[in-house]
Amino acid sequence: MVLLEVGQATYQKIRNGEISDSELVELTTKLVGFDHHIYQANKKVAELNSRGADSNSIICPSCQTPNSVDAKFCGGCGAKVEVATKVELSGEETCVKCEEAIPSGANFCPCCGTKAIG
Numbered sequence: 001m002v003l004l005e006v007g008q009a010t011y012q013k014i015r016n017g018e019i020s021d022s023e024l025v026e027l028t029t030k031l032v033g034f035d036h037h038i039y040q041a042n043k044k045v046a047e048l049n050s051r052g053a054d055s056n057s058i059i060c061p062s063c064q065t066p067n068s069v070d071a072k073f074c075g076g077c078g079a080k081v082e083v084a085t086k087v088e089l090s091g092e093e094t095c096v097k098c099e100e101a102i103p104s105g106a107n108f109c110p111c112c113g114t115k116a117i118g
């Protein structure tokens with residue numbers, strides 16, 4: 001993890017224009033992909049944690065019965081148990097560096113910190 005921190009620090013410097021070694025810049029390009037990978041992994045973990053241990057079931061908010069992910073109604077009580085679908089962000093832009101989606105209104109990429117164009 002120390003190595004990663006050093007990498008991050010170097011990466012920050014390059015981004016700030018403090019270092020302009022072409023080799024390092026090339027390395028940074030690779031780091032961006034790595035960054036993105038970690039970001040996605042963390043996001044996935046958070047997603048799984050928020051969903052509970054069993055990610056293959058939806059727990060009914062009314063009676064706590066586990067239902068399959070594609071269930072629309074609870075098998076226990078008939079309540080609607082649709083998975084909260086991702087809110088479609090209109091006007092969302094994509095990070096030029098790591099291709100992570102930047103929510104509209106955000107000025108920087110939530111993944112790598114690159115300034116959003118729009």
Ligand SMILES: [Zn+2]
Binds near residue numbers: 060065077
């Ligand atoms: Zn239920």
Ligand SMILES: [Zn+2]
Binds near residue numbers: 095097114
């Ligand atoms: Zn990014």
